[in-house]
Amino acid sequence: MKRRYLGVLILAAILMMNIVFTQYMVHQYYYENYENVLIFGGLNIVLFPLAVFAYKKTINMRA
């Protein structure tokens, strides 16, 4: 595995988590479990700075 695809891989994983959390959040909203909506919404928000961080860390990696 070439190291320079590490960043792409991490970001793809983050996006996958985004999708899962969003799905969860919406369903929990309709189930009226509002605490869980806040938890997963919060996780979704935290993932964004994490993605920026992962981008910055890996963008200059050489093979």
Added chain:
Amino acid sequence: MSDKNNKIPFNEDNYTHNIERNNERKLDRRGFMKTLVGAAGVFAVSSLPWGAVAAKELMGLGEKEYPHKKITDVSNLPIGDAVEFKFPGDHDDAILIRLSENKYVAYQNACTHLRCPVFWVKEQGEMICPCHHGKFDVETGAPTAGPPRRPLPEIQVKVENGSIYAVRVKRYEA
């Protein structure tokens, strides 16, 4: 006549004439990663309204009482029949079913799968969603078949002076 229009005004190596158009549409790894980060940002921003509404509900602001709304008269609804109405808002479809002399059930009848209107099939004694054949139990609103996973929200009704009123939408039990 001056020759001021006859000159090359500036040499080409500058900030406005150096646009390199070759490969400008090529998506390299850097560009792709930027797109991914941007997508994460979109997810983050689109979580905000859900969080806001959930926080509002948690603080009890969503618990407001709706004015009781008359659905129909008892005499207009034979046993086994159903009538559709709107509750609590003008765009929230709901259905009232008379199961026996004194037993009425009412639900918000937007299917919990993809919000198609659920209707009452008297012959089968079931509530059926036409879109993907979801079925709901008429006594409880619980899904019994098909894609829906969540019960229909129940509406509390009361009978007063021969009329049926919608009182409020029940919460799911935690």
